[in-house]
Amino acid sequence: MARKGRDTLKLFFQRGALPSADHFGDFIDSTVNQVDDGFKKTAEHGLEISSLGTFDSLISFFRENRSPQALWSIGYDEERDKLLFRKLDDAGQPLTVLSLTPDGKVGVNRKDPVHELDVDGFVSAKGRIGTASAELAVPADGRWHDVTETLTGCHALEVIAGVGKPKTGRYAMLHGVAMNAYNPAGILFNLFRRKNRIRAQHAYYSSRRDRLQLRWRGHNREFRLQLRSGCDFGEGCFVRYYITRLWFDAAMAGSSAEAGGGIRSRSKDD
Structure with a gap:
């Protein structure tokens, strides 16, 4: 049945007209039906939208009323309850630009995100700020302070830290990458800490003694990363730091044959 505009429908029901069954059908089809059209508004859920039948589409956006294809669309994935935002690519095919999964993952240009934001x-x-540590500052008193929880396994951490005392000329910054694989111990087994050496860059204004330092500290297979200022900056002065995790498979489980090496190929619309 052809769609009718409001002006046409008004003509069917103006004073003196005799509407036919088809006219009433056109009028009914011009209104929203909660059962047939798949959406309604309730106090509990607000606007509710449901897909119809076996189709996965929820909302489509067209440039013009008579456009044959939607420029943008929102719908479910064919196999899982992911919410997909799609647009037409240069070839006129739908391309997923945003994917929201039931377990809270978000994919940008990725249909099947693997991480929280993929x-x-x-x-x-x-800019970016690391938040791998619960605390963001330790006293600048020249003593060693833990900046991670107790770790075990293989870890790689990026640390950026800074300390300063205004109007004294005492300022220092550190950028370092600290890696550790099960904390190899022993003077001969890990001579000069070469197996878990920390590489750091330093910047300071006045004295070399003000520099910040990092080290691993632990026993057997458990260890923590520690940070300190080279000397005491005085009461009320703190070293601020941010830590970013660079590795996420502490037990190297993804390297096993059963896991397929933890590697899978992914296409752009994966």
Whole structure:
């Protein structure tokens, strides 16, 4: 049945007209039906939208009323209850640009995200802050302080830290990468700490003694990362730091044959 506009429907029901069954059918089809059209509004859930039949589409956006294809669409995945935001690519095919999974993962240009935020493309930001540690500061008193919880296994951490005392000329910064694989111990077995050496870059204003330092400290297979200032900056002065995890398979479980090496190929619309 052809769609009718409001002006046409008004003509069917103006004073003196005799509407036919088809006219009443056109009028009924011009209204929203909660059962047939798959959406309603309730106090509990607000606007409720359901897919119809075997189709997965929920919302489609068209440039014009008579456009044959939607420029943008929102719908479910064919196999899982992922919510997909799609657009038409240069070939006129739907391309997933945003994917939301039931377990809270978000994919950008990725249909099947593996991580909490999985981006297939470039990320532009004015900065980034690591938050792998619960605390963000330790006293600048020249003593060693733990900056991680007790760890075991294989870990790689990026640390950025800074301390300063205004109007004294005492400022220092550190950027380091600390890696450790089950904390090899022993003077001969890990001579000069070569197996878990920490590489760091330093910047300071006045004295070399103000520099910040990192080290691993632990026993057997358990260890912590520690941070200190080279000397005491005085009461009320703290070293601020941010830690970013760079490795996420402490037991190297992804390297096993059963896990397929933890590697899988992924297409752009994976």
